Amino acid sequence: MESLASTVVLLEQEQAWRDPAAFLWRAEAADRLDLLLIGAHDPAWRERAARLLDAMETLDAEGFSSIRDAIRRGEGRAALTAWLDVGFPTGQHYDVLDHIVAGVLSLEEPAVPCVLPAEMVFYQPSPARHIIDGVARAGITAGDIVLDLGAGMGHVPILVAILTGARTLGVEREPAYVDRAVEAVARLGLAGVHMRVGDARDADLSEANVFYLFTPFVGSVLRDVVANIEREARRRPIRVITLGPCSRTFARMPWLRSDDPDPQAAERIVVFRSTLGER
Numbered sequence: 001m002e003s004l005a006s007t008v009v010l011l012e013q014e015q016a017w018r019d020p021a022a023f024l025w026r027a028e029a030a031d032r033l034d035l036l037l038i039g040a041h042d043p044a045w046r047e048r049a050a051r052l053l054d055a056m057e058t059l060d061a062e063g064f065s066s067i068r069d070a071i072r073r074g075e076g077r078a079a080l081t082a083w084l085d086v087g088f089p090t091g092q093h094y095d096v097l098d099h100i101v102a103g104v105l106s107l108e109e110p111a112v113p114c115v116l117p118a119e120m121v122f123y124q125p126s127p128a129r130h131i132i133d134g135v136a137r138a139g140i141t142a143g144d145i146v147l148d149l150g151a152g153m154g155h156v157p158i159l160v161a162i163l164t165g166a167r168t169l170g171v172e173r174e175p176a177y178v179d180r181a182v183e184a185v186a187r188l189g190l191a192g193v194h195m196r197v198g199d200a201r202d203a204d205l206s207e208a209n210v211f212y213l214f215t216p217f218v219g220s221v222l223r224d225v226v227a228n229i230e231r232e233a234r235r236r237p238i239r240v241i242t243l244g245p246c247s248r249t250f251a252r253m254p255w256l257r258s259d260d261p262d263p264q265a266a267e268r269i270v271v272f273r274s275t276l277g278e279r
């Protein structure tokens with residue numbers, strides 16, 4: 001059976017995880033060490049494991065910092081290329097890509113009141129692989145304007161802007177989340193990302209041609225926002241990118257179509273296009 005001692009010795013000799021870009025290698029190794037440290041009592045082995053974990057954290061921090069530098073130079077997409085092949089992602093779990101995005105964005109979740117108004121969903125960021133998938137499948141380019149309704153700490157507007165150069169907007173009801181997002185946007189020098197505090201029902205939808213929703217609300221709030229998006233779809237072609245149970249609502253709208261074999265799927269991104277201009 002794998003022991004803490006044998007893993008420590010192996011990792012001390014191994015070079016691969018010392019490559020600053022080897023985030024996945026380090027994440028898996030750190031995970032193994034964390035597990036083996038449970039119930040391990042020998043102080044000498046614990047100390048050597050802690051030293052390895054510190055070294056991994058330092059390398060991660062260097063890697064995040066060099067990706068941040070690339071973003072500031074407008075080369076963020078190139079810096080993230082190695083992680084952009086996400087296949088056909090499903091599920092709402094987080095993985096190494098979220099670890100990288102969290103490290104690069106350096107967003108600390110603020111304490112917020114835990115009672116939410118009825119029908120509004122608590123904060124949870126979209127897993128990064130879904131954002132990347134949405135960008136690819138909706139064909140977002142620098143000419144688009146993308147609005148995240150219920151934008152939390154801005155993962156979607158920030159990542160979409162980095163990957164595509166599109167102008168991005170986010171509206172979020174919780175001011176503390178918007179403050180964090182605005183700080184991250186300033187740190188990364190992203191001039192085309194704009195976050196606003198507000199209720200999505202009152203948001204100005206007139207600029208955007210792509211709307212993103214990771215089930216931020218349900219019931220009558222979702223119905224009101226869907227009606228507002230439909231009004232925009234009568235004025236210009238739009239796309240709607242959804243994740244989670246709200247896909248089911250959009251899938252039932254006669255003014256939207258999707259090429260997705262199952263537009264009601266909740267475990268992955270679904271892309272819809274308006275049909276109102278097609279008549």
Ligand SMILES: C[S@@+](CC[C@H](N)C(=O)[O-])C[C@H]1O[C@@H](n2cnc3c(N)ncnc32)[C@H](O)[C@@H]1O
Pocket residue numbers: 119120121122123124125126148149150151152153154155156171172173174177198199200201213214215216217221
């Ligand atoms: C599931 S999180 C999604 C966060 C972000 N869109 C993402 O994908 O990373 C839902 C967010 O919607 C916000 N929210 C809920 N109801 C809202 C409303 N009526 N107007 C604006 N934001 C709202 C919540 O505060 C929360 O941050």
